[in-house]
Amino acid sequence: MKTFFLLSLLALVLPLAAQDEETPIVKKHEEVKNGLMPNQQAFLNLPEESRKDFIKHIGEASRLFEQKRIFESLDELDKTAKIFVDSPELYNLRGSCFVEMRAFDKAMEQFDKASALAKDNPSILFNIAEVFFCTKKWQQSADLFEKVLKILPANSTALSRLVEFKILLSKRKLGLKDEVTILAGKYDFLDDSPYYYYAQAALAYEDNNLVKAEEWLAIASRVFQDPNVLAPWQDTLVEYGYIKSFYGNDAAPDK
Numbered sequence: 001m002k003t004f005f006l007l008s009l010l011a012l013v014l015p016l017a018a019q020d021e022e023t024p025i026v027k028k029h030e031e032v033k034n035g036l037m038p039n040q041q042a043f044l045n046l047p048e049e050s051r052k053d054f055i056k057h058i059g060e061a062s063r064l065f066e067q068k069r070i071f072e073s074l075d076e077l078d079k080t081a082k083i084f085v086d087s088p089e090l091y092n093l094r095g096s097c098f099v100e101m102r103a104f105d106k107a108m109e110q111f112d113k114a115s116a117l118a119k120d121n122p123s124i125l126f127n128i129a130e131v132f133f134c135t136k137k138w139q140q141s142a143d144l145f146e147k148v149l150k151i152l153p154a155n156s157t158a159l160s161r162l163v164e165f166k167i168l169l170s171k172r173k174l175g176l177k178d179e180v181t182i183l184a185g186k187y188d189f190l191d192d193s194p195y196y197y198y199a200q201a202a203l204a205y206e207d208n209n210l211v212k213a214e215e216w217l218a219i220a221s222r223v224f225q226d227p228n229v230l231a232p233w234q235d236t237l238v239e240y241g242y243i244k245s246f247y248g249n250d251a252a253p254d255k
Contacts (some may be wrong), residue, residue: 039086039117046084054083061093070097088118095127104131122151126163133166134239142170161193162232168199169240172206194220198233205242213242 036044043051061076077094080087095110108131114124129144145167152160168183184199197220204213224230237243 043084050083054080058089070100073097088114092124104135107131122148138170138173142167158193161195165195194224194233
């Protein structure tokens with residue numbers, strides 16, 4: 001399954017930017033505090049060395065996570081938490097680690113903590129919706145993905161299309177056939193995403209036409225030759241059940 005790290009690292013970037021100015025440190029902090037959340041302001045009040053250590057450890061945790069070195073990433077996050085605990089980045093990444101371990105309850109606890117510190121952050125909400133999707137809570141999945149779609153930045157076309165595809169699949173499980181048909185025809189082959197091909201493959205799977213479904217996926221792989229582009233779409237089909245999962249049938253029953 002695909003999770004996403006925070007789209008904004010404002011709490012980390014501002015202190016570093018402030019260090020390059022010539023004004024006194026107290027004044028710098030007062031200037032950047034305006035408009036920040038309490039936890040971001042608290043981060044600014046940390047000693048400079050602590051902030052640098054925090055950034056180092058969370059950056060290393062992110063790097064290890066991308067390499068699927070999950071337990072090492074969690075160790076780095078523990079070091080990060082000892083420096084500053086009220087970080088949405090910390091909880092969001094820790095939740096993503098638990099997702100990789102298929103520990104969805106633990107993941108949701110972490111994502112909820114992240115959401116409390118960064119309300120309506122699309123990255124965090126996407127991860128929560130993805131847990132709903134993987135645990136087959138289709139109504140919650142559809143509702144939250146629709147919210148994510150509304151608050152994603154305008155330039156997030158690739159992610160928006162993936163979110164729409166997950167909404168399509170969730171609504172299919174809810175029996176909303178008319179809405180699924182409309183969503184499946186929303187884009188054509190000229191779109192700059194694999195949406196069209198994967199939507200057609202999903203419809204073929206539903207008709208038990210496995211040959212046709214595989215043909216659509218093969219076309220997608222020829223059009224979009226970068227495996228990194230197709231990976232989250234392929235993962236979505238695995239989580240949904242169209243493609244056999246390496247994890248077996250360990251998810252919760254449909255709800």
